[in-house]
Amino acid sequence: MLNKQGFHIAVMGATGAVGQQIIQTLEKRNFPISQLTLLSSARSAGTKLKFKDETITVQEAVPESFEGVDIALFSAGGSISQKFASEAVQRGAIVVDNTSAFRMDPEVPLVVPEVNEHKLKEHKGIIANPNCSTIQMVAALEPIQKAFGLKKVIVSTYQAVSGAGAEAIQELNDETNAILNNQEYKPAVLPVASGEKHYQIAFNAIPQIDTFTDNGFTFEEMKMINETKKIMEMPELKVAATCVRLPVETGHSESVYVELDREDLKVQDLWAVLSEAPGITLQDQPEEQIYPMPATAVGKDDVFVGRVRQDLDEKSGFHMWIVSDNLLKGAALNTIQIAESLIKLGLVTK
Amino acid sequence: MLNKQGFHIAVMGATGAVGQQIIQTLEKRNFPISQLTLLSSARSAGTKLKFKDETITVQEAVPESFEGVDIALFSAGGSISQKFASEAVQRGAIVVDNTSAFRMDPEVPLVVPEVNEHKLKEHKGIIANPNCSTIQMVAALEPIQKAFGLKKVIVSTYQAVSGAGAEAIQELNDETNAILNNQEYKPAVLPVASGEKHYQIAFNAIPQIDTFTDNGFTFEEMKMINETKKIMEMPELKVAATCVRLPVETGHSESVYVELDREDLKVQDLWAVLSEAPGITLQDQPEEQIYPMPATAVGKDDVFVGRVRQDLDEKSGFHMWIVSDNLLKGAALNTIQIAESLIKLGLVTK
Numbered sequence: 232m233l234n235k236q237g238f239h240i241a242v243m244g245a246t247g248a249v250g251q252q253i254i255q256t257l258e259k260r261n262f263p264i265s266q267l268t269l270l271s272s273a274r275s276a277g278t279k280l281k282f283k284d285e286t287i288t289v290q291e292a293v294p295e296s297f298e299g300v301d302i303a304l305f306s307a308g309g310s311i312s313q314k315f316a317s318e319a320v321q322r323g324a325i326v327v328d329n330t331s332a333f334r335m336d337p338e339v340p341l342v343v344p345e346v347n348e349h350k351l352k353e354h355k356g357i358i359a360n361p362n363c364s365t366i367q368m369v370a371a372l373e374p375i376q377k378a379f380g381l382k383k384v385i386v387s388t389y390q391a392v393s394g395a396g397a398e399a400i401q402e403l404n405d406e407t408n409a410i411l412n413n414q415e416y417k418p419a420v421l422p423v424a425s426g427e428k429h430y431q432i433a434f435n436a437i438p439q440i441d442t443f444t445d446n447g448f449t450f451e452e453m454k455m456i457n458e459t460k461k462i463m464e465m466p467e468l469k470v471a472a473t474c475v476r477l478p479v480e481t482g483h484s485e486s487v488y489v490e491l492d493r494e495d496l497k498v499q500d501l502w503a504v505l506s507e508a509p510g511i512t513l514q515d516q517p518e519e520q521i522y523p524m525p526a527t528a529v530g531k532d533d534v535f536v537g538r539v540r541q542d543l544d545e546k547s548g549f550h551m552w553i554v555s556d557n558l559l560k561g562a563a564l565n566t567i568q569i570a571e572s573l574i575k576l577g578l579v580t581k
Numbered sequence: 582m583l584n585k586q587g588f589h590i591a592v593m594g595a596t597g598a599v600g601q602q603i604i605q606t607l608e609k610r611n612f613p614i615s616q617l618t619l620l621s622s623a624r625s626a627g628t629k630l631k632f633k634d635e636t637i638t639v640q641e642a643v644p645e646s647f648e649g650v651d652i653a654l655f656s657a658g659g660s661i662s663q664k665f666a667s668e669a670v671q672r673g674a675i676v677v678d679n680t681s682a683f684r685m686d687p688e689v690p691l692v693v694p695e696v697n698e699h700k701l702k703e704h705k706g707i708i709a710n711p712n713c714s715t716i717q718m719v720a721a722l723e724p725i726q727k728a729f730g731l732k733k734v735i736v737s738t739y740q741a742v743s744g745a746g747a748e749a750i751q752e753l754n755d756e757t758n759a760i761l762n763n764q765e766y767k768p769a770v771l772p773v774a775s776g777e778k779h780y781q782i783a784f785n786a787i788p789q790i791d792t793f794t795d796n797g798f799t800f801e802e803m804k805m806i807n808e809t810k811k812i813m814e815m816p817e818l819k820v821a822a823t824c825v826r827l828p829v830e831t832g833h834s835e836s837v838y839v840e841l842d843r844e845d846l847k848v849q850d851l852w853a854v855l856s857e858a859p860g861i862t863l864q865d866q867p868e869e870q871i872y873p874m875p876a877t878a879v880g881k882d883d884v885f886v887g888r889v890r891q892d893l894d895e896k897s898g899f900h901m902w903i904v905s906d907n908l909l910k911g912a913a914l915n916t917i918q919i920a921e922s923l924i925k926l927g928l929v930t931k
Contacts, residue, residue, distance in 0.1 A: 524780065
């Protein structure tokens with residue numbers, strides 16, 4: 232049932248892996264919607280999708296698609312956002328963009344509501360949703376930073392293929408099937424669909440997500456480094472990342488080492504802060520073999536933190552293991568939480 | 582063809598994942614063998630295994646099995662090594678033990694031939710083969726330490742199930758098949774066969790290898806920390822590890838951050854050292870998407886290093902990605918290289 236008191240929402244990239252999650256999450260959270268416009272490229276236009284009791288036909292996006300839209304949720308790749316976001320803003324919509332197109336634009340707030348919701352007030356039409364692997368890390372690090380001060384972060388990621396879209400999920404499944412049945416399979420999507428080389432992801436680990444920059448880090452690694460500093464408003468924070476793709480369908484994991492401002496802390500101090508933090512579930516009972524894993528985090532809203540332990544050499548150093556559903560908190564859910572915050576703060580006008 | 586000028590070799594745990602690799606590697610390297618005795622528990626005794634043109638029947642191990650044996654290669658679990666290693670030594674054999682039973686014993690050399698072959702001269706009958714994840718890391722770090730001095734290591738591992746034995750490989754395959762066919766599967770082996778809880782490894786990542794110690798690190802993590810210091814003879818080296826099991830059959834990967842003694846180094850300096858190092862293959866051309874992966878390292882002898890890059894904040898800091906076949910250099914090959922070094926150094930008497 233649509234709600235006449237609600238907002239006109241558009242979802243750009245409605246047929247993609249994240250687009251589908253956005254539609255499901257809007258429904259699950261009973262987001263106040265008076266009209267839902269589903270948009271895609273010409274190729275996917277005509278697809279029929281369910282929302283509550285309605286069947287909605289996906290339309291090909293044109294600039295006029297955004298007439299009357301209050302909030303447009305973009306998740307169709309950076310070039311589509313570059314092309315259509317300003318068209319949507321000109322027509323009065325607020326754009327929440329889930330691509331990397333505007334994230335480092337100093338005019339665009341980059342928001343994880345639990346961390347920096349206040350930045351929404353500075354928006355000029357576009358708000359950027361951070362990279363999936365960044366969101367879950369800053370959600371866990373912000374309460375630690377607030378309580379104890381953060382100096383340094385070194386992260387190694389264990390990322391699911393769904394971060395590379397529905398085609399990558401299909402590739403993982405088809406390739407795994409082929410290998411188990413001793414059949415040939417020619418990878419065509421991972422690590423980077425547009426790249427020259429493609430590698431097997433089934434039963435493998437690929438230390439490349441996105442393309443390489445000149446400094447030897449990938450763009451995915453640089454996103455984690457730069458976005459973390461921007462969201463946490465800590466340009467001097469030391470951050471390093473190694474990003475790795477795994478044969479996991481959904482759920483990103485991160486092995487994170489931090490150095491804090493204080494040397495007098497124990498694991499219990501971090502537990503106390505994390506167990507009270509919004510959007511965080513502490514899963515940390517090693518004696519009971521309780522720790523976060525992608526298989527148990529999938530489909531859940533929270534960021535799960537466990538394996539918290541003090542470094543054996545650095546008194547200010549702690550290690551932890553952070554897992555979240557990359558399609559939910561890492562993408563669709565955070566996008567919708569931004570929209571909810573915009574409404575709560577009175578920043579959306581109908 | 583057995584070689585009358587060779588040595589009498591015994592393989593303890595001949596039917597296990599590593600035992601099989603030991604037999605194949607002895608054959609591939611044309612190890613000088615006059616007699617090959619294959620041993621196992623009562624359960625696997627009677628199995629017939631091929632070695633060159635011979636078919637050898639696996640016998641149940643008893644103390645007398647080691648009469649006349651020159652070198653006994655043990656890979657049947659710590660409790661079997663505890664029970665039989667001294668029996669073998671009393672009968673004149675040198676034991677190369679691939680379990681954790683004796684690794685931290687100050688009387689027992691812990692050897693990676695490329696790193697500390699000289700320690701073999703101090704042996705008192707037993708020589709320990711390090712943990713798989715440690716071997717490949719120290720093989721890559723030793724040349725860097727020698728050239729530039731090493732201060733600190735932080736490693737996150739991406740470990741294959743074959744490190745947990747043949748049953749874990751079977752579990753990964755059966756479970757993956759079951760999930761792809763929407764069938765139920767009840768895990769019984771991973772993460773720790775003897776543990777109370779077992780978790781799905783297919784399409785998942787489990788941040789537990791071996792059981793937990795009181796400090797929150799697992800025994801696997803403590804093995805990496807303590808064995809690295811012992812092998813590199815650097816008790817003051819700062820080492821931290823997070824060990825994670827992946828749905829990969831064979832090939833361990835490691836995301837390694839190091840801090841060196843010097844601040845004037847560039848990636849090219851590390852490349853120069855690694856490309857000359859014994860047992861190391863540098864695979865580091867990001868612009869060509871060339872980097873190590875388990876799928877390309879499996880079945881190969883070397884340790885592969887790539888993704889070498891300088892930290893963006895610490896001038897003395899470098900990141901790298903180290904991959905090797907955990908059943909070869911991580912286990913069988915290193916065991917046999919130790920035996921070859923013993924012969925080369927004149928330490929085996931017939």
